[in-house]
Amino acid sequence: MGIGEVGSLSLQGGADWRELVQTRGQAGAPVRDFGPWGGSIGFDSSPSTIWHFDLDPLRLDDLPPDVDDFFTVAQHELGHLFGIGFSASWRLQIEGDLFAGPNSILTFGGSVPLDSGEGHWEGGTMSHVLGTDLAQELLMAPDLSSGTRKYLTDLDIAGLRDVGWTVVPEPGTAALLLLGLGVCWMKRRNGCRIWGRILRFVR
Numbered sequence: 001m002g003i004g005e006v007g008s009l010s011l012q013g014g015a016d017w018r019e020l021v022q023t024r025g026q027a028g029a030p031v032r033d034f035g036p037w038g039g040s041i042g043f044d045s046s047p048s049t050i051w052h053f054d055l056d057p058l059r060l061d062d063l064p065p066d067v068d069d070f071f072t073v074a075q076h077e078l079g080h081l082f083g084i085g086f087s088a089s090w091r092l093q094i095e096g097d098l099f100a101g102p103n104s105i106l107t108f109g110g111s112v113p114l115d116s117g118e119g120h121w122e123g124g125t126m127s128h129v130l131g132t133d134l135a136q137e138l139l140m141a142p143d144l145s146s147g148t149r150k151y152l153t154d155l156d157i158a159g160l161r162d163v164g165w166t167v168v169p170e171p172g173t174a175a176l177l178l179l180g181l182g183v184c185w186m187k188r189r190n191g192c193r194i195w196g197r198i199l200r201f202v203r
């Protein structure tokens, strides 16, 4: 349905310049602190894929059963672009077939099972939608059923922290999300940007 990839680059110059470009000033990058130059996301454009573009992604009761939810897939592929599943700092924290990043262990209560390809969490693994107590399969699980929408979960965020992102909740994150759910429920035509509303990624 979709694919997210980390960007690559080639450059010339002195050692200091190459170091600066490749690590973007992040201590430990690129091995322990993922600092991508960029990336790309692509989506299946074949006629057999029926995308659902929702102007109100916080409303769940209008999702047709036979469509692929663009909002969910876009979030998932952004997760890959940000390093979940395919960055050096992700791979460095895999022990056996488990992910052992400290933030993930803290959130999950132990090392987290991975899919066989080790690029996703294991399918069926559950956490809570960020800032709520709503149980949901992880956004970065490998599969998405038609007619299903997912949001970022606490464990997905923990994985982003483990690959090197500083994820800073906006003040009163949970309250904002709950308030946002309520406000967006009423203002159906305006839509809401979950990522922009509750998170800042700081390099």
Ligand SMILES: [Zn+2]
Residues within 6 Å of the ligand: 076, 080, 120, 141, 142
């Ligand atoms: Zn994926």
